[in-house]
Amino acid sequence: MTKKDMKKILVTGAVGQIGSEITMELRKRYGNDNVLATGRKTKPRKTLRDSGPFEFIDITKKETVEKVIKEYDIDTIYNMAAILSAVGEERPIVCWNVNINGMYNILELAHEYEMTRVFVPSSIAAFGPETPRTNTPQETVLKPKTMYGVTKVAGELLGDYYFKRFGLDIRGVRYPGIVSSETLPGGGTTDYAVEIFYEAIKNKKYTCFVKKDTVLPMMYMPDCIKGTINLMEADISKLKHHCDFNMASMSFSAGELAAEIKKHIPEFKCIYKPDFRQAIADTWPQSIDDSAARKEWGWKPTYDLPSMTKDMLKKLGKRHKEGKL
Ligand code: AKB
Numbered sequence: 001m002t003k004k005d006m007k008k009i010l011v012t013g014a015v016g017q018i019g020s021e022i023t024m025e026l027r028k029r030y031g032n033d034n035v036l037a038t039g040r041k042t043k044p045r046k047t048l049r050d051s052g053p054f055e056f057i058d059i060t061k062k063e064t065v066e067k068v069i070k071e072y073d074i075d076t077i078y079n080m081a082a083i084l085s086a087v088g089e090e091r092p093i094v095c096w097n098v099n100i101n102g103m104y105n106i107l108e109l110a111h112e113y114e115m116t117r118v119f120v121p122s123s124i125a126a127f128g129p130e131t132p133r134t135n136t137p138q139e140t141v142l143k144p145k146t147m148y149g150v151t152k153v154a155g156e157l158l159g160d161y162y163f164k165r166f167g168l169d170i171r172g173v174r175y176p177g178i179v180s181s182e183t184l185p186g187g188g189t190t191d192y193a194v195e196i197f198y199e200a201i202k203n204k205k206y207t208c209f210v211k212k213d214t215v216l217p218m219m220y221m222p223d224c225i226k227g228t229i230n231l232m233e234a235d236i237s238k239l240k241h242h243c244d245f246n247m248a249s250m251s252f253s254a255g256e257l258a259a260e261i262k263k264h265i266p267e268f269k270c271i272y273k274p275d276f277r278q279a280i281a282d283t284w285p286q287s288i289d290d291s292a293a294r295k296e297w298g299w300k301p302t303y304d305l306p307s308m309t310k311d312m313l314k315k316l317g318k319r320h321k322e323g324k325l
Contacts, residue, residue: 008034010074012059012106013081015039017185017194018121018178018224020048022078025225027052036072040081045183059102062109069113078119078228079106085125086277087187088148099151100158107162107170119232120172122156122244124217125149125189129283136285138246138292145283159243171231172243176217176288178224179308181315189280193218193257196270197309200261201316202325205269212255212272215286219249220303220311227299234297241292248288249301250308260309
């Protein structure tokens with residue numbers, strides 16, 4: 001997408017883990033005033049609030065979204081508002097309402113207002129125990145056992161339906177666990193892979209809520225942002241898929257992550273006390289085949305476990321020294 005055909009972007013869930021960082025990158029690329037950040041009730045951080053427009057909306061209330069679409073003349077949406085897997089198991093109805101009814105409102109409005117493009121994230125949670133767990137193919141069994149996973153499969157299908165039926169240009173990827181240093185994730189099963197860094201820096205110890213040998217696909221935030229925006233900017237004539245791209249980067253066990261951190265912080269100790277999130281992790285793949293994304297829009301990650309760990313510890317270490325962690 002060029003600046004010419006994209007004038008005003010709406011980011012929902014802009015206070016969240018991915019939303020907050022994607023908003024800042026989009027503002028850098030397309031101009032601060034052209035990117036409207038929105039959240040439901042959490043106050044935005046100063047950098048987000050001061051760098052461009054911010055509004056409170058609720059995607060489950062269509063009129064609140066429509067109001068800002070009109071006011072800011074929105075023509076592109078990144079729908080990052082979602083309830084993640086762990087909270088989704090505690091509050092399945094809310095999960096369905098936000099992830100499906102909320103998304104439906106976004107799609108309807110995008111169709112009604114003839115938007116240029118929409119991004120809707122899916123997740124590795126779309127897979128289930130019947131799916132091959134290693135090198136999980138692009139086309140495979142989608143029988144998730146969590147409400148979050150159910151909403152992700154339905155969301156992929158709904159998005160593809162709007163593309164085929166109404167010609168809405170809508171795109172999405174199946175995110176793995178995302179590791180990041182700016183905003184903590186909230187309510188996901190892969191949250192341990194972020195929390196472990198904060199606790200290693202602050203307390204030199206961490207109690208991990210999945211078993212040491214639990215392997216999941218993960219990605220560092222700079223790759224996540226690069227991949228998401230590259231997909232949104234890709235030439236549509238090259239895309240055979242739309243809302244369901246597998247997107248991989250690295251896979252490691254919780255024990256391997258702890259060992260990598262220990263190389264930098266030798267006193268660091270990790271103990272393992274699995275809780276209900278273990279059962280969710282056990283239904284997800286360990287590694288992903290993302291050859292369709294590589295072929296159709298040139299996806300290629302930059303970071304691996306050692307380079308991500310080094311960068312995370314450097315960033316969080318600096319904030320800790322400044323008393324900002
Ligand atoms: C979660 O753990 O729920 C998310 C995801 C993998 O979609 N991070």
